[in-house]
Amino acid sequence: MTKQFKTLEDFLGTHFIYTYENGWEYEWYAKNDHTVDYRIHGGMVAGRWVTNQEADIVMLTEGIYKISWTEPTGTDVALDFLPNEKKIHGTIFFPKWVEEHPEITVTYQNEHLELMRESREKYETYPKLVVPEFANITYIGDAGIDNEDVISEAPYDNLPDDIRSGKYFNAEYKRTNK
Numbered sequence: 001m002t003k004q005f006k007t008l009e010d011f012l013g014t015h016f017i018y019t020y021e022n023g024w025e026y027e028w029y030a031k032n033d034h035t036v037d038y039r040i041h042g043g044m045v046a047g048r049w050v051t052n053q054e055a056d057i058v059m060l061t062e063g064i065y066k067i068s069w070t071e072p073t074g075t076d077v078a079l080d081f082l083p084n085e086k087k088i089h090g091t092i093f094f095p096k097w098v099e100e101h102p103e104i105t106v107t108y109q110n111e112h113l114e115l116m117r118e119s120r121e122k123y124e125t126y127p128k129l130v131v132p133e134f135a136n137i138t139y140i141g142d143a144g145i146d147n148e149d150v151i152s153e154a155p156y157d158n159l160p161d162d163i164r165s166g167k168y169f170n171a172e173y174k175r176t177n178k
Contacts, residue, residue, distance in 0.1 A: 017139035037151035072116040097123030
């Protein structure tokens with residue numbers, strides 16, 4: 001995709017795959033002006049996926065966007081997207097319990113919200129593990145607003161490669177492997 005990002009409308013409905021400098025690979029979708037979906041393919045919570053996460057999505061200046069949210073786990077996330085440069089800077093603030101028990105979060109979060117809340121209350125929150133990293137965007141797709149096919153199944157080995165190679169979505173940006 002060679003689109004130039006200028007407005008917030010250019011950003012909304014976009015699907016990204018990116019890899020942080022520490023090697024963690026994420027897939028992220030600006031579903032609409034207040035909701036994001038994502039899958040985690042690498043790192044300490046690889047295998048985790050989330051849909052309909054409420055988020056604050058703003059354009060800082062032409063072509064530069066900031067997205068931030070707090071998860072039911074207590075994890076805080078702040079992402080700065082520079083899609084025209086294929087760069088991201090992200091900071092993840094993991095509660096101590098997620099650092100010590102990441103396996104609890106490696107699931108489809110939406111089906112385990114009560115477990116996330118219980119774990120947040122049961123285990124220690126502080127000190128938080130702060131992970132600030134730059135990332136390179138390796139895929140940009142125009143999925144459209146509120147496309148439920150973008151993040152609609154658990155991560156699996158080579159899923160990002162399937163997307164990047166054109167094997168995962170058809171021309172209408174619908175999953176081909178349903």
